[in-house]
Amino acid sequence: MHPTLNIAVKAARRAGQVINRAGLDLSQIKVSVKQQNDFVTEVDRTAEAVIIDTIREAYPEHGILAEESGAAGDSEYQWIIDPLDGTTNFIHGFPQYAVSIAMAHRGVLSHGVVFDPSRNELFTASKGAGAYLNEKRIRVSRRAKLEESLIGTGFPYRAFEHVDAYLAILKDMMRKSAGVRRPGSAALDLAYVASGRLDGFWEFGLSPWDMAAGTLLITEAGGLAGDLSGESAHMTTGNIIAGSPKIFSQLLQAIAPHLTPTLRA
Ligand code: IPD
Ligand code: CA
Ligand code: CA
Ligand code: CA
Numbered sequence: 403m404h405p406t407l408n409i410a411v412k413a414a415r416r417a418g419q420v421i422n423r424a425g426l427d428l429s430q431i432k433v434s435v436k437q438q439n440d441f442v443t444e445v446d447r448t449a450e451a452v453i454i455d456t457i458r459e460a461y462p463e464h465g466i467l468a469e470e471s472g473a474a475g476d477s478e479y480q481w482i483i484d485p486l487d488g489t490t491n492f493i494h495g496f497p498q499y500a501v502s503i504a505m506a507h508r509g510v511l512s513h514g515v516v517f518d519p520s521r522n523e524l525f526t527a528s529k530g531a532g533a534y535l536n537e538k539r540i541r542v543s544r545r546a547k548l549e550e551s552l553i554g555t556g557f558p559y560r561a562f563e564h565v566d567a568y569l570a571i572l573k574d575m576m577r578k579s580a581g582v583r584r585p586g587s588a589a590l591d592l593a594y595v596a597s598g599r600l601d602g603f604w605e606f607g608l609s610p611w612d613m614a615a616g617t618l619l620i621t622e623a624g625g626l627a628g629d630l631s632g633e634s635a636h637m638t639t640g641n642i643i644a645g646s647p648k649i650f651s652q653l654l655q656a657i658a659p660h661l662t663p664t665l666r667a
Contacts, residue, residue, distance in 0.1 A: 404531070406512070406528075407526060409457060410457075410481075410513055410514070413452070413453040414453070415524075416452045417449035417450075417452050417453050417501040417519075418517050418519030421492065421501070421519045422519045422520070425492065425495070425519075431443050431445060439490075441489050441490060442470060443486075446489055447485075449485035449501065450468050450469070450470045450485035452485075453485055454466060454468060463475070463477055464477050464479040464480065465477040465479060466480070466481050467480055467610060468482075468484075469484050469609065479507055480505070481504070481505050482504045482505075483503050484502040484589055484609075484611035484612055486499060486501065487499060487501070487589040487590065488500060488590065490586060491587060496586065497520040498585045498587050498590060499518070499519075499586075500517055500519075500590040501515070501516070501517045501519065502514075502611060502615045510529070511617065512528065513526075513529070514528075514617075514618035514619055515615055516589045516616055518590055523535060523536060523593075525593040525597065525619050526619075527619045527622035530622075533619045533622035535593075540596055540597040541623050541624050542597075542601075542623045542624050542645070542646040543598035543649070544646070545646070545648075546649075547648075548579050548649060548652040548653070548656065549579065549580060551579050551580055551652075552579070552581050552601055553582050553583070553604070553649075553653070554582075554585060554594060554595065555572070555583070555584055555591075555605055556588055556591070556608070564606050564607070564664075564665060567660050570660040571657050571660045574656055575656065588613065589612055591616070592615075592616025592617065595616075596616070601645055601646060602645030602649040602652075603644045603645065604642065604657060605641070605642055606665070607640050607641065608640045608641070608642055609640060613642055617642075621634075624646070625645055625646050626646075627643070627644040627650075628643055629641050630657065630665055631666070639667075641665065643657065
């Protein structure tokens with residue numbers, strides 16, 4: 403394993419310990435509301451601090467972009483961190499949440515880890531070296547038809563301006579796919595696409611820390627991830643479509659007729 407990926411794994415496992423320990427007694431967890439339907443807990447903050455400490459110990463000069471503490475440092479190396487992806491699930495004891503850590507060099511993703519602490523599943527990837535689940539190589543699914551595919555998504559829950567377009571796509575997808583799931587952790591959803599548990603995925607309005615590690619997992623597992631125009635570069639819109647190459651193009655096609663001018667931009 404590349405030494406940098408090793409640091410990411412160490413950080414993710416430490417954060418996982420924080421999350422698992424706190425998960426033993428959910429009644430003790432104080433929840434604050436950032437904005438409507440957007441929650442944060444001490445667990446998110448402690449997990450993030452543990453991750454940042456681990457990275458800083460190894461790479462004091464690297465830059466950081468983390469969900470709860472924002473951006474720090476200016477470097478061509480940047481770590482993109484979601485300490486707890488799926489906070490709402492965690493608060494409710496619904497075991498579908500993960501730690502997501504990625505490292506990019508000059509804007510290109512080099513390493514990524516998504517760690518599910520409740521199942522002890524560790525998804526890792528380094529650019530050019532493939533994607534792994536607990537050290538076993540993973541590949542995206544081989545299903546070729548949307549009608550046979552299980553598709554993951556995330557509901558809009560904060561910015562409701564795209565909800566009509568979203569619902570039209572959902573309705574179409576219910577008809578055209580074998581099933582649609584909304585597990586509630588985008589990072590883990592993307593890891594599931596990388597490992598073939600989901601054949602495809604779409605969501606609007608994500609943040610870089612939700613997508614960075616998962617995107618690298620998917621491309622290293624032979625899949626594609628892009629924005630609503632299918633472009634993979636940076637995905638600054640926060641809108642994402644992902645899947646095996648065949649399902650990716652069928653998702654793009656199914657979604658295209660429903661896009662509003664703002665979503666298309
Ligand atoms: C959220 C989860 C969720 C997705 C949201 C994200 P958080 O992250 O990934 O699945 O639908 O858009 O914000 O806030 O729990 O880290
Ligand atoms: Ca959050
Ligand atoms: Ca997140
Ligand atoms: Ca989070």
